[in-house]
Amino acid sequence: MSRVRRPLTPWAFLAPYAAAVVLLVVLPAVLNVGYAFTDHTGLTRDPRFVGLANVRRLLADGFLLDSLRASLFHLALAVPVRLLAAVGLGLLLAAPRPGGRWFRTAVYLPTVIPDVALAVLFLWVLNPLYGPLNQLLRLVGHPGYTWLADPTTARLGVVLMLAFPIGEGFIVVLAARRMLDGRLYEAAALEGCGPFGQLRRITLPLLAPVLVLLAVRDTILTLQVNFVPAYVLTDGRPANATLYLPVYVFDQIFEFSGFAYGSTITILLTVVTAAVITGLLIMLRRWRVLR
Amino acid sequence: MSDARGVLRLESLSRSYGPVKALDGVDLEVRAGEMITLVGPSGSGKSTILRLIAGLDRPDHGRVYVDGADVARVPPHRRSVAMVFQDYALFPHLTVRGNLLFGLRVRRVPRAEADRRARAAAERLGIADLLDRHPDQMSGGQRQRVALARALLREPSVYLLDEPLASLDAPLRFATRADLLTLHRELRTTTIHVTHDQQEAMTLGDRVVVLAAGRVRQVGPPQQVYDEPADTFVAGFLGSPPMNLVPGGGVLGGTPDETLGVRPEDLALAPEGPVAVTVEAVEALGSEAVLLTRCADGTRLTVRTGPRPGVGPGDPVRLRADRIHRFDTATGLRR
Numbered sequence A: 001m002s003r004v005r006r007p008l009t010p011w012a013f014l015a016p017y018a019a020a021v022v023l024l025v026v027l028p029a030v031l032n033v034g035y036a037f038t039d040h041t042g043l044t045r046d047p048r049f050v051g052l053a054n055v056r057r058l059l060a061d062g063f064l065l066d067s068l069r070a071s072l073f074h075l076a077l078a079v080p081v082r083l084l085a086a087v088g089l090g091l092l093l094a095a096p097r098p099g100g101r102w103f104r105t106a107v108y109l110p111t112v113i114p115d116v117a118l119a120v121l122f123l124w125v126l127n128p129l130y131g132p133l134n135q136l137l138r139l140v141g142h143p144g145y146t147w148l149a150d151p152t153t154a155r156l157g158v159v160l161m162l163a164f165p166i167g168e169g170f171i172v173v174l175a176a177r178r179m180l181d182g183r184l185y186e187a188a189a190l191e192g193c194g195p196f197g198q199l200r201r202i203t204l205p206l207l208a209p210v211l212v213l214l215a216v217r218d219t220i221l222t223l224q225v226n227f228v229p230a231y232v233l234t235d236g237r238p239a240n241a242t243l244y245l246p247v248y249v250f251d252q253i254f255e256f257s258g259f260a261y262g263s264t265i266t267i268l269l270t271v272v273t274a275a276v277i278t279g280l281l282i283m284l285r286r287w288r289v290l291r
Numbered sequence B: 001m002s003d004a005r006g007v008l009r010l011e012s013l014s015r016s017y018g019p020v021k022a023l024d025g026v027d028l029e030v031r032a033g034e035m036i037t038l039v040g041p042s043g044s045g046k047s048t049i050l051r052l053i054a055g056l057d058r059p060d061h062g063r064v065y066v067d068g069a070d071v072a073r074v075p076p077h078r079r080s081v082a083m084v085f086q087d088y089a090l091f092p093h094l095t096v097r098g099n100l101l102f103g104l105r106v107r108r109v110p111r112a113e114a115d116r117r118a119r120a121a122a123e124r125l126g127i128a129d130l131l132d133r134h135p136d137q138m139s140g141g142q143r144q145r146v147a148l149a150r151a152l153l154r155e156p157s158v159y160l161l162d163e164p165l166a167s168l169d170a171p172l173r174f175a176t177r178a179d180l181l182t183l184h185r186e187l188r189t190t191t192i193h194v195t196h197d198q199q200e201a202m203t204l205g206d207r208v209v210v211l212a213a214g215r216v217r218q219v220g221p222p223q224q225v226y227d228e229p230a231d232t233f234v235a236g237f238l239g240s241p242p243m244n245l246v247p248g249g250g251v252l253g254g255t256p257d258e259t260l261g262v263r264p265e266d267l268a269l270a271p272e273g274p275v276a277v278t279v280e281a282v283e284a285l286g287s288e289a290v291l292l293t294r295c296a297d298g299t300r301l302t303v304r305t306g307p308r309p310g311v312g313p314g315d316p317v318r319l320r321a322d323r324i325h326r327f328d329t330a331t332g333l334r335r
Helices: A009-035 A053-059 A062-092 A100-112 A115-125 A132-139 A151-162 A167-178 A182-190 A195-225 A227-234 A245-255 A259-286 B046-054 B096-106 B111-124 B140-152 B170-187 B198-203 B222-227 B232-237
Strands: B008-017 B020-030 B035-039 B061-066 B081-084 B158-162 B190-195 B207-212 B215-220 B244-247 B258-262 B267-269 B275-284 B289-295 B300-305 B316-321 B325-328
Touching: A009 A259, A053 A259, A062 A151, A062 A167, A062 A195, A062 A245, A062 A259, A100 A167, A115 A132, A115 A151, A115 A227, A151 A227, A167 A195, A182 A195, A182 B081, A182 B096, A195 A227, A195 A245, A195 A259, A195 B096, A227 A245, A245 A259, B008 B046, B020 B046, B020 B061, B020 B215, B035 B046, B035 B198, B046 B061, B046 B081, B046 B158, B046 B190, B081 B140, B096 B111, B096 B140, B111 B140, B140 B170, B170 B198, B190 B198, B198 B222, B207 B222, B207 B232, B215 B222, B215 B232, B232 B244, B232 B258, B232 B325, B244 B300, B267 B300, B275 B300, B289 B316
Parallel strands: B035 B190, B035 B207, B081 B158, B158 B190
Antiparallel strands: B008 B020, B008 B061, B207 B215, B244 B258, B258 B325, B267 B316, B275 B289, B275 B316, B289 B300
16 A cells, blocks of 8 residues: 655645745744843954843843834824724725726735835925925914924824825725625614614724734834834934834944943843733724624 | 505605616505515515615605505514515524514513514514524524524514515425415415516415516506517516517418417417427426427427427427417517
8 A cells, every 4th residue: 555645746736835944034043032041243353252141232222212212102103093094095995986096006005115215205394494294284273283293293294295105905895895784784783783883883993903913013014114204304313213122222332332232132122022912902802893 | 544554655756876767756555465576586676676665775856654544654673574585694693593583672662561472473484483493593494494583473464575475495495485375375465576487486485576676567467468469578588488579470370570479388389380490409307398499580489398308409390379369569568
């Protein structure tokens, strides 16, 4: 009796991707954890083991506290704003309507613009003298803000910029909404359920799994993608208001040659991300959002 | 007004979707407590009629009267109608209880009262033990009962059933058909039932309305429509296998300007019969057999006989036609 040979084809297809994941993700991550226990500068080849010295430094670092505060502020504002924009526009533009194709394209467009280009564009948008945002405010009698010079408005400026590249979330909501059975809405209309009731009682509960997925994804993303706007718009200033964790990591590793310390902060970033997502999921379970 | 409760009237109802005329001047009056079956091929406008009555769509012309009142400006939920959709349209994220309570909650019925009514409707349809299940945890038949219970809770003047049995398998369809009839007898509420299944059309409903291409072809009690089809379309549509339609002057006699029709069961094997045919095929269906035959002039005739007819392909036989229907060839109308 011959043994059934397992086909190697699936593994052959998997191999290039697996190799890339190991080389580019797993290995650096493991090395990163290793470096966190050394005094590696990134410049020399002889890192020495220093135990928990970097962790002790972490606990006493005032800049890190500023950085953590900036990141959490950004997270708390950017995730809801981006989700609201993606869900709102997705639901609004899901129904076929004249010109809908153009509106949908317009919503997706900022996503294909490179981050740096969008950031440079926002340098102009947020310019206190001739930027369109302040000009709009002046139209309604408001003197406007010195956006990037004030800690709070600088943070708002970054959130505002990141409220535009929402294409992926928008497309997911659009597709998910279009998959919902139109008869459910007719059945609801027959029961006297108006548009707002239909949104609350049918659309949002049925989209809940998708929305949770988007929230988790956006939490991970938001904690990382604020690097480019912060670097281009404010370089972490004013008063460390936009010194988000990725910016601080970059500064430590590449500006101050603190490779090992930077590695420790990236681990902290991972822990913060995991903690926020765990909290989110616990909250959703308690609210019984998911079946 | 109370006299008119349950009366439904459609007046020259028309609706087009782009170039397609879904309905073309439909008139229909349904008496209170009557069960009407709308039957016709796909695209004949059956579901469009239901949607116009429910208010889910607006007619281009014509009016709908529910309980004697014109409902043109009445939104769907204020019309005294309840609809059961073909695929039931149950809310997948809600339990049976949630589905039944949906409308009551929207209408802000007090909680205790709503629970009591939902339970009563569930008990009536035998689904009281399923109240905590979700639709995806139930069989097609159970889902259909939930949809019916949801409609029941609206206590409407008119029920609209859009092919409620279409998604069920054959044995269940048979049982549910009987249940639907029983329920209708108990409630005595006006019901419009849409189907493309002829058996359903014949067995459910006090009257049947045959539709084709957006027009009403015939209205009447099922047996009458079957026995005296108003035109060749109805003759060919109702009945399985369909009526044999033969040009006049041919094997069944008649004049050249008429078309003659004879139902397969009205053709009988008879040694002395006037029509000589050759058997081409025999379909044995267990309780009966269907003979596909051909005459010398090429005319095909379908014959329904008892089981085991004792003839086979290639055998020459003679037929006797018992009831012949005559239609005008030009108009297709019954003479």
